[in-house]
Amino acid sequence: MTKTHQLHSKLSADGVASLYFEHVDLPELGADQVLIQVEAAPINPSDLALLTAPMDLNTLSSAGSGFDTVVSASAKPGAVEFFKSRLGLSLPTGNEGAGTVIAAGSSDAAQALLHKKVSAFGGAMYAEHRVANVMECLPLPEGCDAADGASSFVNPMTALGMTETMRMEGHTAIIHTAAASNLGQMLNRICLADEIPLICIVRSEEQVALLQSQGAQCVINSSSPSFMQELTDACDRYNATLAFDATGGGSLGSAILNAMEGAAARHMTEYNRYGSDRFKQLYIYGGLDVSPTTLHRGFGFAWSISGWLLPQFLGRAGLEVMMRMRARVAAELTTTFKSHYAHEVDLPGALALDLVREYATQATGVKTLITP
Numbered sequence: 001m002t003k004t005h006q007l008h009s010k011l012s013a014d015g016v017a018s019l020y021f022e023h024v025d026l027p028e029l030g031a032d033q034v035l036i037q038v039e040a041a042p043i044n045p046s047d048l049a050l051l052t053a054p055m056d057l058n059t060l061s062s063a064g065s066g067f068d069t070v071v072s073a074s075a076k077p078g079a080v081e082f083f084k085s086r087l088g089l090s091l092p093t094g095n096e097g098a099g100t101v102i103a104a105g106s107s108d109a110a111q112a113l114l115h116k117k118v119s120a121f122g123g124a125m126y127a128e129h130r131v132a133n134v135m136e137c138l139p140l141p142e143g144c145d146a147a148d149g150a151s152s153f154v155n156p157m158t159a160l161g162m163t164e165t166m167r168m169e170g171h172t173a174i175i176h177t178a179a180a181s182n183l184g185q186m187l188n189r190i191c192l193a194d195e196i197p198l199i200c201i202v203r204s205e206e207q208v209a210l211l212q213s214q215g216a217q218c219v220i221n222s223s224s225p226s227f228m229q230e231l232t233d234a235c236d237r238y239n240a241t242l243a244f245d246a247t248g249g250g251s252l253g254s255a256i257l258n259a260m261e262g263a264a265a266r267h268m269t270e271y272n273r274y275g276s277d278r279f280k281q282l283y284i285y286g287g288l289d290v291s292p293t294t295l296h297r298g299f300g301f302a303w304s305i306s307g308w309l310l311p312q313f314l315g316r317a318g319l320e321v322m323m324r325m326r327a328r329v330a331a332e333l334t335t336t337f338k339s340h341y342a343h344e345v346d347l348p349g350a351l352a353l354d355l356v357r358e359y360a361t362q363a364t365g366v367k368t369l370i371t372p
Helices: 045-051 154-169 182-194 205-213 227-238 252-265 310-317 319-331 353-360
Strands: 003-011 016-025 033-042 061-063 070-074 096-104 117-121 129-133 137-139 174-176 198-202 219-221 242-245 248-250 280-284 289-293 303-307 343-345 368-370
Touching (some): 033 117, 137 319, 154 174, 154 182, 154 310, 198 227, 205 219, 219 227, 227 252, 252 303, 353 368
Parallel strands (some): 174 242, 242 280, 343 368
Antiparallel strands (some): 016 070, 033 096, 033 129, 033 368, 061 070, 096 117, 117 137
């Protein structure tokens, strides 16, 4: 039986959040399972829900070294109640990663992956080894290393899922917030290739310049005094009725709905106290802003606000769509879906206090890759 070090997270009932390593036994392989030697795993914003979301970063402390390192912090006010369903649980971390298959089950599908480089999705990837079902694995193209494939699920499949959602629901353009992120840059490349109008919302002129240098056709700075005018004009120009909001909290989502309605109102021929009949859809898929979501209701009654999560979308889209998306990711792994990393660290290095503080801020351009 193989043992491996896994990075775990725990939140205790007495309000202490901690990150540490467990030396765990991996299960014997089933027929359709493989054993991956993990070589690269990114820290995505979606991973922070387990890693740092409950932590008051002002109280971070560290003890021990190597695989005996333990990082602890007091829980944020309200975190124990908010995360009560996970209290006391030791949870493995890391949504995705890539490496080499070093053992395989008896099925033809599993044996076909033996000694191949694959990426995998499904949790517990911040580890030296990971047992995965063959359906959780994506064989990497010849010439791709583990770092190329480490981020081949969460961001690429989310970005493609946004364009698939647009088509499935009959929209013709997309508005995207936090658009200078790795995911946002991927979405921009997809939309340019597929000729989909994309309105990119960022929060600084540096991020405007970054996306424009990559060919983005419409980039709007939410910090600009003319933000609402520019956004309404863009919604009108592209007939934009679909938005994906990574911030979640605050009033940005409300501003987007109001801009959509403002664009629609320009084409109304008579007054209607219920607003336009143009349907507007806002999907919240992230939580960069943890404050309450605030709505300023000036967008009529033809609207919806929903959550959007990749696994739920894939369940709705079906196997055929998912396999088509995966094939595109594999084919364009080092172009459209290439990720960039500011740091590469080994497993214990992922718990360096300065680095924990940095990735907890979810800042643009400072993504970390763990290389066990």
